[in-house]
Amino acid sequence: MSTSAESTSHAKIRVGLIGTGGIAVYKHLPALKAHQDRVEVVAAADVSADRLNTVADEWQIPGRYPDAESLLAAEKPDLLVVCTPPVAHRDVVIAGLQAGAWVWCEKPPMLSLAEYDEVAGYEGAAGPYASYVFQHRFGSAAQRLRRHVQEGTLGRPLVSVCHTLWFRTHEYYEVPWRGKWETEGGGPTMGHGIHQMDLLFEILGDWSEVTARAEVLDRDVETEDVSLAMVKFASGAVGSVINSVISPRESSYLRFDFTDATVEVEHVYGYDNTSWRWTPAPHRAEDTQVVERWVPEENIPSSHIQQLGELLDSMERGQRPRASGDDGRRVLEFIAALYESAETGRTVTRHDLARQGTYYTGMHNPAHVYRLQRPTSPAVQGATHG
Ligand SMILES: NC(=O)c1ccc[n+]([C@@H]2O[C@H](COP(=O)([O-])OP(=O)(O)OC[C@H]3O[C@@H](n4cnc5c(N)ncnc54)[C@H](O)[C@@H]3O)[C@@H](O)[C@H]2O)c1
Numbered sequence: 001m002s003t004s005a006e007s008t009s010h011a012k013i014r015v016g017l018i019g020t021g022g023i024a025v026y027k028h029l030p031a032l033k034a035h036q037d038r039v040e041v042v043a044a045a046d047v048s049a050d051r052l053n054t055v056a057d058e059w060q061i062p063g064r065y066p067d068a069e070s071l072l073a074a075e076k077p078d079l080l081v082v083c084t085p086p087v088a089h090r091d092v093v094i095a096g097l098q099a100g101a102w103v104w105c106e107k108p109p110m111l112s113l114a115e116y117d118e119v120a121g122y123e124g125a126a127g128p129y130a131s132y133v134f135q136h137r138f139g140s141a142a143q144r145l146r147r148h149v150q151e152g153t154l155g156r157p158l159v160s161v162c163h164t165l166w167f168r169t170h171e172y173y174e175v176p177w178r179g180k181w182e183t184e185g186g187g188p189t190m191g192h193g194i195h196q197m198d199l200l201f202e203i204l205g206d207w208s209e210v211t212a213r214a215e216v217l218d219r220d221v222e223t224e225d226v227s228l229a230m231v232k233f234a235s236g237a238v239g240s241v242i243n244s245v246i247s248p249r250e251s252s253y254l255r256f257d258f259t260d261a262t263v264e265v266e267h268v269y270g271y272d273n274t275s276w277r278w279t280p281a282p283h284r285a286e287d288t289q290v291v292e293r294w295v296p297e298e299n300i301p302s303s304h305i306q307q308l309g310e311l312l313d314s315m316e317r318g319q320r321p322r323a324s325g326d327d328g329r330r331v332l333e334f335i336a337a338l339y340e341s342a343e344t345g346r347t348v349t350r351h352d353l354a355r356q357g358t359y360y361t362g363m364h365n366p367a368h369v370y371r372l373q374r375p376t377s378p379a380v381q382g383a384t385h386g
Contacts, residue, residue, distance in 0.1 A: 012037075013312060016077035016101070017044040018068045018092050019084035020055035023106055027135075028081055029059050031304035038312050039079070045071040068092045072099035079315065082106060086191075087183040090115045093130050097122035102315055103130040104308070107194050109328055111185040113336055113353075114361045116329055123325075131311060131324035134198045134331075138310060139302035141276040141295070145256070145263055146203055148294065155259030155281075160231075160239035162200045162254050164193035165247035166268075170219065179221030186363050187223030189214065189335055193243030196252055198323075198331040200241070203256060206234040207334055209349040214342035216370040218246045224370055229338050234350075241338075260284050261294070272301040336363055343368040 015032060017024060024044075032041050043063025046052035056064050065071035068080070072095055080096035082089060082105035089105050096103040097119070109132040110116040123129050136142060148154050166188065177183035184191055201207060209232045214224035229241040252271075255264045260281050267275040278291045300306055307323070314321035337348040340359040358365045 012040040013078045013315060014042045014075070015039050015079045015081055016063075016068075016071045016075055016096075017041060017061070017081045017083065018046075018071070018096075019082065019088070019106075020044050020046040020048075020052050021083060024081075024083040025055060027304040028083055029055075031308045032081070033059075034305045035308055035312060042077060043071050043075045068095050072096065072101065077101050079104065079311075085177040085183060086111060086185050087177060090119060093119050094122050097124075097128050097130060100128055102128040102311075102321075104133065104311055105130060106133045108185050108190050108335075109332055111182075112360065112362050113329070113332055113355075116332055117355070120325065120329075126318055127315075127320070129314075129320050129324045130328075131314075131321040132328045133304065133307065134195065134202075134323045134328075135304050135307050136195050136199045136271070136302040137202045137323065138300075138306035139271055139273075140298050140300035141265065141271065141273050142199060142202065142302065143300075144294075144296040149203055149205075149258075153294070154261045154263070157204050157233070157235055157237040157256060157258050159257040160200060160204060160233075160237060160255060162193075162196050162239060162241045163251060164188065164196045164243045165249070165251045165253070166192050166245050167248050167250050168192075168219070168245040173219055173221055179219065179223055181222055181362070181364050181366070184223065186335065186339065187214070187216075187221060187225055187227070188243040188245045189224065189227045189338055190363060192245060193227070193241070194331055194335065196254060197241060197243075197334060199254060200231075200239065201330050201334065203254075204233050204235065204237055204239070206330065207350060208232050208234045209347055210334065210337045210341050211347040212338040212341040214339065214370070215373060217373045220372065222370065223364075224342070227338060227342060229341070231334075267302075270302050273299040336360070339363050340365075 041061050044056050044061045045065040045068055063075050080101040080103045082092050086108055093103050093105050173179040210229050212229035214227040216225050219225040225246050226244040231239040250268045253266045262279045264277045265271050265275050278294050280290050284290050311321045336359045341348045343365050354360055
């Protein structure tokens with residue numbers, strides 16, 4: 001996008017889409033369509049020509065390219081939307097920034113903090129910027145709760161719970177890039193719980209230390225399939241985190257206990273206001289209107305649509321979008337520290353985070369092998385998977 005003042009408010013933002021797989025079709029193309037008064041998808045690229053043509057036909061996308069570089073050179077889009085597997089994020093995002101496009105890239109942002117910082121080095125002082133998909137920040141209830149915390153309406157934050165208890169089948173891990181450090185960057189901590197943890201920090205602010213454990217209990221993966229962590233926040237609050245892909249009743253659950261209220265959200269892959277529960281502490285409960293004043297008036301679900309809308313606003317104003325720069329880095333820092341703690345058995349403080357070394361250039365120490373804990377006896381396996 002031209003960041004100059006002459007960029008007209010009438011011209012549509014020209015979008016290039018890289019990767020036309022599951023998330024592109026289920027979330028990004030519908031989100032782009034929802035904003036069709038502001039954007040135009042001019043081209044798409046995918047390494048799979050069949051996949052590209054099927055999706056481009058269905059969504060009437062005119063430009064079709066085998067890779068990001070040729071799309072960028074021919075189409076010069078204002079915004080590049082990156083929906084490739086994680087291993088390709090770095091190269092595609094850098095190519096986009098170098099071509100002058102703003103970038104919106106799927107999670108996990110990058111495979112390491114080193115990659116994240118390298119990519120940030122290609123941003124311009126006034127754009128283009130790279131931002132990342134964290135759609136759960138953008139629903140009305142989360143935005144309202146964030147304001148309450150900033151204004152102190154609910155009292156001091158004390159205790160929090162952050163659970164991503166999801167279920168991914170053995171077949172899910174047959175896709176070659178999944179369950180591997182090199183291509184996915186981690187297990188459920190990096191690939192699934194990242195959304196809930198990002199929202200946890202969005203609401204409660206910076207974390208200061210983490211003590212964690214990560215195991216592989218049932219899936220044939222290189223990474224963990226469950227992790228647990230105790231967190232301390234800069235505010236003094238504490239929290240407990242679980243990230244799992246082996247939990248049959250799926251739940252994404254966050255709970256925030258403040259001195260004056262408990263606020264909870266339970267959903268699986270997306271929430272609206274009805275997913276939230278606001279409970280006043282006994283000393284606030286006499287005021288029968290208090291919850292009515294706390295909850296948001298509008299009901300905006302968490303969604304790619306909402307985040308994209310805010311990103312387009314930022315582009316039009318030429319301002320750094322949310323979920324970019326330091327604000328996009330925080331959850332990745334936490335994940336690196338979580339793995340470091342789980343693998344070394346030590347508590348890791350935010351202060352310890354280095355700009356070099358094993359957990360900067362990667363998320364994991366290759367010398368640490370996650371051993372499958374599942375009993376291999378056929379009788380027990382049958383009982384487990386029958
Ligand atoms: N935000 C969310 O809720 C959410 C949900 C699911 C997945 N994701 C993320 O979205 C990304 C894609 O996941 P998916 O499930 O759609 O995967 P997918 O495998 O279904 O699709 C990826 C597509 O990218 C293509 N591709 C691979 N390398 C490429 C390259 N270098 N250039 C162009 N195309 C390339 C593949 O051919 C494929 O069509 C991942 O980063 C994943 O973590 C986010």
